[in-house]
Amino acid sequence: MKKLLFAAFAVFTFGVVSAQEQTAKGKWLVEANTGNAMLGTTGFYLASSDGNTAWNIGLDGGYFIMDDLALRGGLGFGDDGDASVFSYRLGAKYYAAKKFPLGIDLTGASIDGADENPLWLGLQGGYAWFIGSNVAIEPGLRYNLSLNENFTDKGVFQFNIGFSLFF
Secondary structure, eight states: OHHHHHHHHHHHHHHHHHHHHHTTTTEEEEEEEBOOGGGSSSSEEEEEETTTTEEEEEEEEEEEETTEEEEEEEEEEEEOSEEEEEEEEEEEEEEEEEEEEEEEEEOOOOOOOOTOOOOOEEEEEHHHHHHHHSSEEEEEEEEEEEEEETTTOOOOOEEEEEEEEOO
16 A cells, blocks of 8 residues: 555656646647637547538647746648638647646637638636656636627637647
8 A cells, every 4th residue: 555655646746847847938838639610720620410521630839938838829720511721829828836727819710711700719727637758638628709799609618638748
């Protein structure tokens, strides 16, 4: 039992030390997240319904301008079955207590042939589970507030799983 408790403590301590090093000023962040087709996303998704397939591929990246605070940007490209979609994201991400990523960003998309393109203000929070010295799995919740009523006046909740690399 003592060995098990010691091993658990060692893993926890290693995770905290890794997080402290990886979210330090001057480090880089690269993320791949699950996404939502409705939003115009920089994440990954694949959906099929009634013979119509929608997909997206994208990445986010960031730079820590101070300990625990990264400025981020992302790009994505996909197809919603009817038109191609180019997506972008600009924002910031803060790691509270080195383990709880909190983010705010502006996410938009350009849809071929669309009269109106979506623009969202995103707020997110989650947990960073460091599984290695430079890799974290980050499950989280996100709320997207529509900034253009002509596209949609509804907000959208998401559950995402992100995979982050720190350099």
